[in-house]
Amino acid sequence: MASSHLNVQPSFHARSNSLPSRQHPITSQIDENLNRLRASQSASTSSSIGHQLNCLQDLYDSVDMLLQLSLAQQALAQEQQRKLVEQLLDGSLVLLDVCRTAKDALSQTKECTQELQSILRRRWSVEGFVNEVRKYLTSRKAVRKAICKALKNLKHMENKLSSSSFSKDGERGAVINTLKQVEAVTVSVLESLLSFISGPGTESKLSRWSLVSKFMHQKRVMCEEKEQQANEIVKAEATLCSFIKSGNMKHVENAQNELQNSEMCIQDLDHGLESFFRRLIKARVTVLNILSC
Template identity: 80%
Template sequence: MAASPLNVQPSVHARSNSLPSREHPMASQIDENLNRLRASQSASTSSSVGDKLNCLQDLYDYVDMFLQLPHTQQALAQEQQRKPVDELLDGFLLLLDVCGTAKDALLLTKEGTQELQSILRRRRGLEGLSNEVRKYFTSRKAARKAICKALKNLKHMENKLTTSSFSKDGETGAVIGTLKQVEAVIISVLESILTFISGPEAELKSSRWSLVSKLLHQKRVMCEEAEQNTNEIAYAEAVLRSFIKSGNTKHVENVQNELQNSEMCIRDLEEGLESFFRRLIKARVTLAFKATPLCFRNRRQLEPVEGIGGVSTSSSSIGHKLNGLQDLHECVDMFLQLPLTQQALVQEQHRKCTEELLDESLMILDVCSIAKDALISKTNETANAEAPLHSLIKSGNIKHIEYEQNQLQKSELCIQDLEEGLDGLFKRLIKARVTVLNILNC
C-alpha cells in the first residue's frame, strides 16, 4: 500500500500568515516544520524515516509551547469550539493507537531478527534455520495485517478531516486551524512510516532478485551503494529468502550482516517512535487540560492511555501504558495545584466524594504493590532457572542452552523494565494522594 503524499491540504487548511501570535517564535517554527514535512519525499530508508521522526518531535515541542499561550487556552476553552476540540482529542487517540501498532510491529520484527542471528551463529544447519525463517515471516505477515488496518484507520481519519467544519473567524478559528494542519501532516507522515515498516510485497517482489544479486555477486562498494537506496528491513528479508532458496552456506556471513543492519535500523526507529509517542501523549493531555481549565468534563480526555489498544499482550504495550499513566499523573498534579481545584476539594458537600477517592487511591497503591511483589518473585525464579543452565554448560551439554539463556535474559530485561515503570507510577500515585491530604488539612 503506497503512502499518501505529504502535501495533504484539508479543507480546514489556513494560510501560514493566519497563525496566531505571529510574534511568538513557535508560530513560525510550527509553520516551518509543517512545510519541511510536506516537502519531504516518501520514506524509503531508515535515515529518511529517522529524519521525519526527528522533525515530528521538533514540531510537537513547538506545539506544546503553542498550547501554553494564553490566547490559545482562551480559544480552546470557548464553548463553541467544544466539537472541534473533541475531534482533535479523538484524533490524538487514533494517532496514539497507530504509533502503538508501529512499535509492536517493530518489536516482533526485531525479536525474529535476533532469533535468526542466534541460529546462524550456532550453525545448526539449514533445516533448523528454515523452520525459524517460516516463523519469522509468519510474524511479519501478522504485523503487516495490523499495519494494513492502521493504514485504513488513518485514511478514514484523513477523509473525516477534509470534511470537518468549524468557524475560521478570528484567532479562535486560527488556533483550531493550526492544530488541524498539524494533524493532517502527522497522518501522512505516519502512513509513510507504516509503509516503510511493512515493506510492501510488491516492492519486495520487484526488487528482490536484483538486490540479492548485487549483495552476493557484485563488489563490496556496489553493494553498499545499493543498500543506501533501499529499505533495510525489506532488503534483509530479500537476502534471507534467496539464501534459503539457494541453500548456499557460503553466504551465511552476508545474511548475518544484513540481519544485523536490519536490527540496528529497527532499534533506531523504536527510539524515534517512542520519543514521538511520549510527546503525543503529553500534547493530548495538555490539550484536554487547557480546553477545560476548571474541570475535566470528559473522563476519556484525561486518560489518553485508556484508548490505546485493548488487553495488553506484550511488555511493549504494557510499557506504553505505564509511561502514559506517569505522564497523566504529572498533569493531575498540575490540576491539583489550581486554586479552584483546591477550593472545590475542601467544600463540605464534597467531603464524602473526596474520602472515597482517597480510599480508592489506597486500593490502587495496594494493587501496585502486589504487582511489584509478583515481579520480584519472577526475577528470583529467573535467577534460579539460570543456575541449572550454567551447570549443564560446565558438564558439556550445550544443546539448546544458548537459546534458553537468551529467553531467560529477555525475560529478566522485560521484568526490569516493568519494575521501573510500576515504581514510577507508584511514586506519582503517592504524591497525588499526599497532595490531596495536604489540601484537606490546610
C-alpha cells in the first residue's frame, strides 16, 4: 500500500505461479501474500500501512519455508545464478538500511512527542512550550532529510528491479524470480511507510519533472490534504505549526489529543516494522548460509 503521491507500483512483473512445484503449499502461500500486498496499495492510513507490514511478515515467513526446500537451495547455490543472487543480497542490504532509517525516524519523532506531552501535563509557560515545539519541528526536518535520502535509494533499487532480467532456468530460475517479486513488493511497502512518516509531498521533491497543468497540481494538493487528515503524525505536527504561527491557545488544547494519537500510531508502526526487520535479517542470513555451504 503506498500513499497516493508515493504509490509507485513496481514495474517488475512476473508470473507468481512460477514457483517450484506448483502443488507445494508454499507456492499458494507466497502467491496469496504477494497478491494481498499488491491489492492493498491504494490506502495510506496508519492502519493500512500496519496491515501491509503484517502482510510482509507473513510473506517472509513463507519465504523462509521456501528457502528450506532443497530445490530452492540448489537454485541459489548454482554458479550460473550467482550474479542474480548477489543482486538480491545487495538489495537486502539496502532494505535493511532503509528499515533502520524508518526505525530511527519513528524513534526520534516518538521521543519528541513524549517530551511535548510531558510538558503539557506539567505547569508550563507559553515561551517554554514554544521552544519545545520548535525543537520538535527541527527534529521533523531532520527526519524528512533522512527519509528523502532513503527514498532515493529505494527508487534506484526499484529502477534496477524493473530493468533486471528474469532467470530462465526452469523451476530453479523460478526461485530467483520469486525472490525478485518479494523484493519489489517490499520496496513498495517501505516507500509507503517512509512517505507516511515524513508526510505528504515527499516524493514530489524527488521528481525531476514538473506538473504540466493547473488541474494536475490541484489534484495533487487535494490528495495531500486528504492524506494529511488521515495521518496522525502529520496532524499533530500541523497543530503545533498552527500554534507557532498564531499563538492561539486553542491549538495547545488540541495538541494533547493529537500528540497522543501520534504516539499510538508510532508505536503500532514501530512494532510492525521491528517484526518485519527481524524476518528480513533472517532471510538474508539464510541465503548467505546456503551460499557458504
